[in-house]
Amino acid sequence: MKRDMTTGNPAKIIVNFTMPIFIGNIFQQFYSMADTIIVGKFVGNAALAAVGSCGTLVFLIIGFLQGLTAGFTVITAQHFGAGNMRAMRQSVVTASVLSAVVSVILTIISMVMMQDVLRWMNTPSDMYDQAYEYIMVICGGIVAQVLYNLLSSILRAVGDSKRPLYFLILAAGLNIVLDLVFIIVFHMSAGGAAYATVIAQGVSGLLCLVYIKKKVPILHLCRDDWRWNTDLAKWQMKIGFPMAFQYSITAIGTIVVQTALNSLGSVAAAGFAAAVKIEQIVTQAYIALGTTMANYCAQNVGAGKILRIRKGFWSGTWMGIGYAIATGALMFFAGKYMTVLFVSENLNEIMGYVDIYLKCVGVSFVPLVYVNLYRNGIQGMGYGLLPMTAGIAELIGRSIAAGVASHWQSYIGICLASPVAWILAAILLIVMYFWIMKQYKLKGMLP
Incomplete structure (x- = not known):
């Protein structure tokens, strides 16, 4: 099912398109949440901290590819909106080729460098082996991750946000089953959780492919569509790579935070990891809204x-x-009680760490709205480089806050790193938006 977003009530269109993405993002979180819950309950806090510490690296790698595929399909959506179906199909071809090449290169580089990266992050010795095992499996499955992200982005570009949701729900259920089998039955520890994630993501990608082949005729490619278009590829890279680097810049900032956190030990790291998982449940709405706006x-x-x-x-x-406002209040007053989902030992101590983090971010969700909404919207308008400056502001904010917190061994300071980053980025993005609108007004395209 395709949807034309150029007619009708904007608010209604945004809500209807965002809700399936939001629900889909929640189910996608079940991949990592299932890993965290099952590992924390059945393996222990060291394994929980190992999976949590790898979350920033997973965000760096997979986030780069998500940004890349989303950027490539901005062109697909623009051609669809203009009614140029042939150019739209050609953009699908170039996006597929470029994504395949980049994913293979990234797989090789990440697997070769991973030992050094974990050492640079000061990964504690009691969780190093499990962290390495987990992240290497994730890196080996990059192609499976790309398959789903590219195909779901293509479907959303033509207005279909529901089918990717359905496939994610099925894959999330499969991921939980595989987690239980690999960890409880086969005693595979953190590595088993990673295998479950990669397999489930690959299945969701294959389901997208089958659906496109059977049900989306406007995306059926003919021989002429496969003619390589260098100009189109350059155009897609001009938008795709800045979006990918935007995700990477944000991820690098979180790695800086994780590095500072690791110096406080595995208990603090486990509390931080559990808190981040709780936060990510509610913040998926902002990500979904950003995807819609793009x-x-x-x-x-x-x-x-x-x-x-x-x-x-x-x-x-x-x-x-x-x-x-609603979810910030929920996190501030009651978020810590979700800790029981992730932890089976040292519950009270870890809950204290969780509560501190959720209070820090819960009062800072409004700037996060602007970061996701305006960054993605501006990128969807074809501006690839401008939003990167906001990403650089996020990196600077996180790095300074984490550096000061690390010097003083302050857990609260580390928890404040993300709010500082969101505020800096939001200010820049709002300024960019008004500048862009002014340019359109000068061109006579706005009253």
Whole structure:
């Protein structure tokens, strides 16, 4: 099912498109949450901390590829919005080729460098072996991750946010079953959780492929579509790589935070890991809203409807702020009680660490709305490099906060690193948005 986002009520379109992505993101979190819960309950806190410490590396690698595929398919959405189906199919071809090449290169580089990276991160010795085993399996499965992210991005580019959700629900269930089998039955520890994640993600990608082949005729490729278009590939790389680097810059900042955290020991790391998993449950809505805005803006830029883009930003902002206030209060007052899902030993001590983190981020969700909404929306409008400056601001903010916290051995300081980064990035993105709208007004495209 395809959806034209260039007509109809913007607020209604944004809500209807965002909800399946949000639910899908929640189920995607079940991959890592199932890993964390089952590892924490059946293997121990050291393994929990190992999986948690690898989360930043997974974000760096997979986040880069998510940004890349999302950037490539911005062009797909723009051509779809303009009604140019042939150019849209050609963009699918170049996106597929470029994604395949990059994923193979990244697999090789990440697996070769991983031992050194874990040492640079000061990974504690009591969790090093399990962390290495877990992340190496994830790196080996990069191609499976790319398959789903690329195909789901293509479906969303033509307005279908529901089918990727359905396939993720099935894959999330498979991931939980495989986690239990590998860890409890075969005693595979953290590595078993990684295998479960990769297999489940690969299955969801294959389901997307089968669905496109059987049910989405506008994406069926003919021989002419496979003619290599260098100009189109350059255009996609111009948007795709800055989006990928944007994700990477953010991930590097979290690695800096994780490095500072590792100096406080495995108990603090386990508490931080559990808190991040709890936070990620509610923050998936911001990510979903950002994904929606990227596709909404891309289609409307293709159709030349800039006023609709401005209305979409307005609607999305107020939706996000309302959600941020509600979930921020929930995290501040009650989030810590979800710790029991992840921890089976030292519960009270770890819950204290969880509570500190969730209070720090819970009061800072409003800036996060702007970061996700405006960064993705601006990228969807075809601006690849501008949002990278906001990513650099995030990196600077996180690095300074983490560095100061590490010097003073302050867990609270480490927890404040993300809020500082969100505030800096949000300010820059708001300024960028108004500057872009002013340029469109000068061109006579806005009243």
